[in-house]
Structure formats: C-alpha cells, structure tokens
Amino acid sequence: MTEKVKSLIEKLNAEHSLTLAEYRELIESSSEEAAALLAEYAVKVRKKIYGNAVFVRGLIEIGNVCKNDCLYCGIRRSNRTVKRYRLTREQILECADEGYLLGFRTFVLQGGEDAYFSDETMCGIIRDIKKRYPDCAVTLSLGERSFDSYRALKKAGADRYLLRHETADKAHYEKLHPPKMSFDNRMKCLVELRELGYRVGCGFMVGSPFQTSETLAEDLKFIESFKPDMCGIGPFIPHRETPFRDELSGTLEQTCYLLSIIRLIYPPVLLPSTTALGTIHPQGRECGILSGANVVMPNLSPVSVRKKYELYDNKICTGEESAQCLDCLNARMNSIGYETVVDIGDIRKENYNG
C-alpha cells in the first residue's frame, strides 16, 4: 500500500468523506493491505456503535412476477422459463408466524413489481402483520411505486423501504435497464420515501456489467450525501436466462472492500452481508461481517417457492427450512465472535456524532 492510499484511508476514517477523485483512487489502488486497514477501522467504528451484535431480518419473498425487464435479473419479465408464483395473504402471515416464533422482529417483504400486490392488498397484509405483532418492524422491498402508494403503505404501518439505486451513474443505469426504466424516477422514489418518514435503504451490485471505478466513486459519493439508513450491496452474479449470462460475477474481495468503505462513510448505517456474498464464497457472509457489515437476512419464504425466486444462478439457502437457515447463520456468526440479535434493530444514529 502506498503512503497516498494509507492517507486516503486515514482521511476517510477521520472525516467520513472523500472527493470523487479520491474515492476513485481508493478503488483503483485496492490491495490486501489496504483492505485489511479499511476493515480494521470499519470493524472498530461498527463495534463502537453496535458492539458485536449482528441484526437478523426475516426475508419473505412474496412473489416473482415482475413487469420490469432489468437486464441482470433472473425474474425479469422476458425470462419465460421462470415458474411464477405469488404468496397469498395467509401464506405471508404464516411465514411471519413462523418467523416470530423463531424470534424474528423484522420482516422484509420483497418481490417483483407486480400490480397484483396493489395498495389495498399490501395495506391489508401490513396491517395484519402489525396487528398480530406490534413489536415488529415491517420492511418493504417492492420496487418503484407512486408517492401516494408509498404514503398509503406507510400509513398502514410499514416502517422501512429498501430500494437499491443500482448505480448512481445515469449512463450506467441505462446500460443495465431497458429504455422504459428511468434512473431519475428511481432516485425520486428514494427521496420521496425519505420524505414520507420511512427508514430508507439504497444499494448496488458490485461488479455489475459496465461498472467502473468512476461509477463506483459516484455510488460512494451518493451514499455519502444521501446517508441511507440501510445500504444493500452484494456481488452481481449472472443468471443463465438473462442477456448478462456470460458476464463475470463480482468478487468477494471488492465487495468486502466496499463494505468497509461504506461503513466508514456513514458509521451507523445498517449494512447487510448478503446471500449473494454467501453464494460466491462459502464464507462470504462471515467475511462481510468481518469487513464491517452488521445485518444478515435469512430466508423465511416457504421452501416450496424458494427456487423460483432465483435472481441469479446457484443462489444458496433454497432447500433449507427457516429454522435451519437461522441456526446456520447463528453458528456462522458465533464462529467469528459475533452474536445474532433478533430485536427490531433500528439504526443507532444517536451513538454517532459525525
């Protein structure tokens, strides 16, 4: 590691901010040594705020019907080989019941963009979960909707919303999505969600096609200014039935490097160590935590639908029961000296005075 890179890491650790050119340089000059120093600082600041707690969120994949056609995504509309499904309200509640008994206090309802899950249907489901489990947080990840829709869902009790921005570079966004999809609208949605009082998560795939150190630097600058409550980053992994089938996956090293940088940019951020990271490497999720992540999201979906929610090839945890997934993650976290906690796990901004 050069003195210059070391000084950039020191600056990021002290000031939580770099210029666009500095982010780019930090990304371009990654090395094992630089990654180790970044991870050391990231873990230190994360421990100061969250101790050795890793928050657990129960992921319920409510449906794989999607009107969109993102070029990277296995459940895109054009993929005719997918067996489509939608969970019923009863099935979703059963997943929440099972999760509650296992100790989960946050449920993440994720799915494709599907008019079937109208405001009326979603509000009913959210209200039911909140009535049954008022001590739980409901997180939604249902893509782009209107301001009025987001408002209705919030009113029904939704607490958080995950909407990865995918890339902060408009030209790059347009290479990953069909012309119908709009970068400006996605960014507008994030602003509206925040305005409505949600805890908001953004994020991007690491190693997505056409990604460069410039686009990544823009992602980091965006995260620095938006200060998301949550930030979902995981490696891009090709899916055999998409136009990006022959592209390479993102790497464990680069994902972990970026996890550490994001922790230092905004120390209180809730940062998942994703299933995609666990898919590209057997110890991927452990490495993510050791780089500064502090959230894991085991799957609570019924086993019968898990394989159908295949965003990328070889996704892990598609055969296990929810309890098995939780046990497995507990053991993995314990093995690296961390404790999973199933409480509501809100962002701790108060412990951070930056």
Ligand code: SAM
């Ligand atoms: N429809 C919602 C949305 O667009 O936000 C939520 C579901 S979407 C499938 C969830 C996330 O999966 C996307 O934001 C994207 O970053 C990620 N994803 C999709 N395809 C992927 C792939 N091939 N590799 C890694 N992650 C992928």
Ligand code: FES
């Ligand atoms: Fe469904 Fe991208 S293919 S949101």
